[in-house]
Amino acid sequence: MVHHNGSERTVITSCPHDCGGRCVLKVHVTNGMITRITTDEGKEPQLRACARGRAYRQRVYAPDRLRYPMLRTGSRGDGVFTRISWDEALDRVADALKRTATTYGPESILYVAYSGNTGTFLHNQLSVFRLLSMLGGFTPVWGSASFWGSLFSSEVTYGTVTAGHTSDDILNARFIIMWGWNPAETVQRTTTAWYLAQARERGVRIVSVDPRYTDSAATFAAQWIPIRPATDTAMLVAMAHVMITEQLHDQAFLDRHTVGFDVFQKYVLGETDGIPKTPAWAEHICGVPAQTIAALARDYATVKPAKLLTLGAPGRTAFGEQFHRAAATLAAMTGNIGIYGGEPAGFGLPAVGLQPLAGTGLISRKLTGNLPDGARQRPALHITKIWDALLKGKEGGYAADFKMVYITNSNCVNQFMNTTKAVRALQIPETIVVHEQFMTPTARFADILLPINTHLERYDIIRPWQGGPYYIYMDKAIEPLYESRSDLAICQALARRLGIEGYGDFTEEQWLRMFWQEAENFTDTKPLPDYDTLKREGVHKIPLDAPVIAFAEQRENPEAHPYPTPSGKIEIYSKKLADRNDPLLPPIPMYIEPWEGPHDPRTGKYPLQLISTHSKRRIHSNMHNLPWLRELEPHTVWINPADAAPRGILHGDTVKVFNDRGAILITAKVTERIMPSVVSIDQGAWYDPGPDGVDRGGCVNVLLEDRCSPAGAFCSNSCLVQIEKHYVYGTDG
Amino acid sequence: MSMGPMDKKTMHAGQIGFYFDQTRCTGCYACVIACRDWHDIRDTKVQWRSVIAHEWGKYPDVGLAYASLSCMHCSQPACRDVCPVSAIRKRDSDGVVLVDRDLCLGGKACGKCREACPYEIPQFGTGDDDRMQKCTFCVDRIDTGEQPVCVLACPMYALDWGPIDELRRKYGTVQHIYGFSLASEAQPSIVLKFQSE
Numbered sequence: 001m002v003h004h005n006g007s008e009r010t011v012i013t014s015c016p017h018d019c020g021g022r023c024v025l026k027v028h029v030t031n032g033m034i035t036r037i038t039t040d041e042g043k044e045p046q047l048r049a050c051a052r053g054r055a056y057r058q059r060v061y062a063p064d065r066l067r068y069p070m071l072r073t074g075s076r077g078d079g080v081f082t083r084i085s086w087d088e089a090l091d092r093v094a095d096a097l098k099r100t101a102t103t104y105g106p107e108s109i110l111y112v113a114y115s116g117n118t119g120t121f122l123h124n125q126l127s128v129f130r131l132l133s134m135l136g137g138f139t140p141v142w143g144s145a146s147f148w149g150s151l152f153s154s155e156v157t158y159g160t161v162t163a164g165h166t167s168d169d170i171l172n173a174r175f176i177i178m179w180g181w182n183p184a185e186t187v188q189r190t191t192t193a194w195y196l197a198q199a200r201e202r203g204v205r206i207v208s209v210d211p212r213y214t215d216s217a218a219t220f221a222a223q224w225i226p227i228r229p230a231t232d233t234a235m236l237v238a239m240a241h242v243m244i245t246e247q248l249h250d251q252a253f254l255d256r257h258t259v260g261f262d263v264f265q266k267y268v269l270g271e272t273d274g275i276p277k278t279p280a281w282a283e284h285i286c287g288v289p290a291q292t293i294a295a296l297a298r299d300y301a302t303v304k305p306a307k308l309l310t311l312g313a314p315g316r317t318a319f320g321e322q323f324h325r326a327a328a329t330l331a332a333m334t335g336n337i338g339i340y341g342g343e344p345a346g347f348g349l350p351a352v353g354l355q356p357l358a359g360t361g362l363i364s365r366k367l368t369g370n371l372p373d374g375a376r377q378r379p380a381l382h383i384t385k386i387w388d389a390l391l392k393g394k395e396g397g398y399a400a401d402f403k404m405v406y407i408t409n410s411n412c413v414n415q416f417m418n419t420t421k422a423v424r425a426l427q428i429p430e431t432i433v434v435h436e437q438f439m440t441p442t443a444r445f446a447d448i449l450l451p452i453n454t455h456l457e458r459y460d461i462i463r464p465w466q467g468g469p470y471y472i473y474m475d476k477a478i479e480p481l482y483e484s485r486s487d488l489a490i491c492q493a494l495a496r497r498l499g500i501e502g503y504g505d506f507t508e509e510q511w512l513r514m515f516w517q518e519a520e521n522f523t524d525t526k527p528l529p530d531y532d533t534l535k536r537e538g539v540h541k542i543p544l545d546a547p548v549i550a551f552a553e554q555r556e557n558p559e560a561h562p563y564p565t566p567s568g569k570i571e572i573y574s575k576k577l578a579d580r581n582d583p584l585l586p587p588i589p590m591y592i593e594p595w596e597g598p599h600d601p602r603t604g605k606y607p608l609q610l611i612s613t614h615s616k617r618r619i620h621s622n623m624h625n626l627p628w629l630r631e632l633e634p635h636t637v638w639i640n641p642a643d644a645a646p647r648g649i650l651h652g653d654t655v656k657v658f659n660d661r662g663a664i665l666i667t668a669k670v671t672e673r674i675m676p677s678v679v680s681i682d683q684g685a686w687y688d689p690g691p692d693g694v695d696r697g698g699c700v701n702v703l704l705e706d707r708c709s710p711a712g713a714f715c716s717n718s719c720l721v722q723i724e725k726h727y728v729y730g731t732d733g
Numbered sequence: 734m735s736m737g738p739m740d741k742k743t744m745h746a747g748q749i750g751f752y753f754d755q756t757r758c759t760g761c762y763a764c765v766i767a768c769r770d771w772h773d774i775r776d777t778k779v780q781w782r783s784v785i786a787h788e789w790g791k792y793p794d795v796g797l798a799y800a801s802l803s804c805m806h807c808s809q810p811a812c813r814d815v816c817p818v819s820a821i822r823k824r825d826s827d828g829v830v831l832v833d834r835d836l837c838l839g840g841k842a843c844g845k846c847r848e849a850c851p852y853e854i855p856q857f858g859t860g861d862d863d864r865m866q867k868c869t870f871c872v873d874r875i876d877t878g879e880q881p882v883c884v885l886a887c888p889m890y891a892l893d894w895g896p897i898d899e900l901r902r903k904y905g906t907v908q909h910i911y912g913f914s915l916a917s918e919a920q921p922s923i924v925l926k927f928q929s930e
């Protein structure tokens with residue numbers, strides 16, 4: 001939507017980055033320059049933007065934005081480049097693509113695409129996906145650094161990821177458990193925190209289970225239960241033990257709606273392995289007092305309806321999928337499924353607005369339909385295996401020797417685990433192409449670096465990827481700055497050079513019209529407004545008579561409305577998993593001792609459990625470079641005084657955090673808000689190694705092992721480190 | 734209880750002030766950045782509105798509360814009273830405290846207002862321009878019927894504004910919150926909601 005007021009235009013758009021929110025940005029433009037950014041002042045609930053969205057003007061006009069195509073002239077990683085023309089840059093990229101595909105086969109082109117833009121219809125990784133597919137194929141990556149454990153568990157247990165309630169349903173709950181869930185800082189849907197505040201004001205009891213006393217715990221919770229990272233499943237299983245032995249579980253619901261509870265019950269009671277999973281058993285593992293575990297179990301089983309709210313963090317551990325499987329099992333045991341104020345503790349998408357497929361999947365189909373099926377035929381590479389695969393290739397059992405790496409929408413050197421290994425791995429390929437807006441730690445490794453415009457310089461449509469009753473038309477506020485272009489425009493130009501016919505020389509708006517027409521087939525809430533209406537409205541809010549909840553039909557009549565699983569029921573026991581015959585991915589939820597957990601023998605050398613948390617002043621690594629946001633809080637490692645004192649560490653000291661994989665320098669925040677033996681660092685600070693290889697930027701992934709859980713979860717909360725005071729260098733985020 | 738922003742106000746019946754609900758503030762800084770962006774405050778050492786954290790207790794019995802604060806447009810502003818060149822004045826219509834930066838002598842040459850203010854509100858910048866600056870209560874906005882930008886920015890609806898008498902009727906007269914006691918002889922135009930245990 002564009003509105004004129006004298007010489008000023010206001011343009012409605014949104015933020016396309018990978019947080020759980022999707023807010024309204026109202027961009028004020030005078031003479032082609034953005035002067036201010038405000039937010040939603042329309043119908044309630046308003047979609048008010050956070051500090052990051054409000055700071056976007058500084059990102060658009062940042063002095064360090066990439067302005068023109070560049071060619072590397074220094075060593076990879078040095079960040080030394082020379083300016084070249086678009087013609088030369090595109091010729092070089094096209095030649096490299098052709099040469100690599102012809103000489104080594106298309107599978108030797110690795111496309112690392114991630115979620116720098118999420119939920120956008122047009123400007124995302126699919127432009128390159130389409131180009132490389134039409135060229136003959138490539139090796140894609142799979143996995144998620146965020147929520148794979150949750151996604152996998154939801155698919156197994158419920159047969160769907162559409163297993164959530166809209167945030168307004170928070171007001172229907174009488175008891176809420178926020179388990180490793182901190183929506184005040186990570187923004188799990190734009191309005192969630194506001195509903196939690198209202199619930200608390202209405203007297204709803206809210207409990208936070210988390211190694212840290214987060215902003216969400218402080219603002220919403222009546223009780224904080226600190227828990228050792230990666231041990232959450234043990235506590236959930238012990239809660240099940242309390243419910244079973246005290247007969248607090250909803251047997252009628254379990255009988256009618258689930259399969260395999262009997263198998264799970266035997267495990268819980270110790271009938272299969274001789275170990276009853278009592279609160280005392282769990283206390284030893286997770287550090288939560290047995291009485292606290294039992295009390296929480298009784299509350300969750302008896303105060304109804306109740307929400308057990310989770311998203312990703314406890315599942316970003318060594319056997320993270322077990323946490324989500326156990327959480328869903330408890331939701332079933334307490335009968336909190338298919339009712340207002342309940343929550344299935346699955347992947348939290350509600351069936352409202354556009355289905356998940358519509359955001360990117362729809363366009364993927366549209367873009368790749370009737371094309372050489374290259375990408376989909378080749379085995380994809382998990383995001384934790386990229387560095388290993390580059391280093392080892394076929395000899396290491398990987399599908400190809402990767403000769404060209406194409407990177408878009410991703411700061412993978414910084415954001416995928418084991419940064420030091422990434423630095424070695426990225427010396428291997430013959431060619432590296434990166435599309436970026438800034439000289440990120442990843443961009444420094446490019447041979448050819450192409451400048452991308454920001455979303456304020458192009459048209460798009462966006463949906464809230466975590467679900468929500470609205471869409472936002474992202475109108476173009478200003479023309480692309482400098483020589484920057486969109487991924488789409490680059491791919492259109494490359495297609496011409498590569499002789500690819502039918503890539504589609506449509507304008508952005510022509511594409512969007514086509515997608516929007518298709519979107520009608522992918523919405524739970526019809527009718528959609530037509531394209532021109534959507535564009536005029538800017539924000540289209542779908543009025544709801546009541547919150548949208550999951551599995552209401554199944555709850556009412558499961559015989560007529562089976563769950564979309566193989567058995568038609570909620571699968572506490574999964575035959576599909578049983579058939580995999582993997583003891584580390586069992587058919588029922590089980591606590592499995594995690595690697596680099598609190599009881600790993602390596603704690604002798606590295607006694608502190610490190611968790612990678614989210615910062616409220618950047619979105620992953622996006623916007624780390626903006627002074628307005630940087631000034632708000634220093635980049636720190638949180639450490640309890642009980643761990644700081646014996647190390648001689650004072651609040652504000654520079655410390656070295658290290659293990660066998662690497663070391664970083666960072667400022668210590670000595671605080672009672674984190675449990676002893678646990679330390680935390682916000683992921684996303686930019687890697688900046690010194691001559692000794694020690695990172696001055698405070699990039700947490702330097703410390704993490706590039707290893708995923710059996711189901712593919714990104715285990716960024718399974719990491720052991722040591723910390724010592726550092727006397728020489730200063731560092732500041 | 735307020736479920737959202739107050740209606741737009743075009744009339745100022747005497748002194749206006751702010752309301753801040755500490756129980757809702759998550760420390761997200763949206764108000765800080767909204768203020769910085771609207772008023773184009775590029776110097777990161779200058780803050781017209783700031784959010785301050787206050788932590789207390791011993792693990793695991795800990796507490797945390799935030800305060801989002803700006804100039805409180807006192808009834809009896811100490812800054813005004815000490816300014817040697819009368820650069821600080823209160824608007825007759827609504828009591829907003831404004832500084833005439835053309836008159837101000839600057840933080841290095843003078844800085845008396847900084848010493849006088851009980852809340853460390855006056856800001857001076859780090860560059861050549863060290864004349865005093867601070868929250869203007871968005872007079873550019875409220876004079877055209879808009880609300881202050883910070884109030885509209887808060888995702889938690891923790892900020893409100895209006896005639897101070899009205900705010901006191903609606904929210905009470907508390908001027909203490911965790912970490913801050915704001916009552917003083919200057920009579921700040923602010924009402925607070927305290928985060929209870």
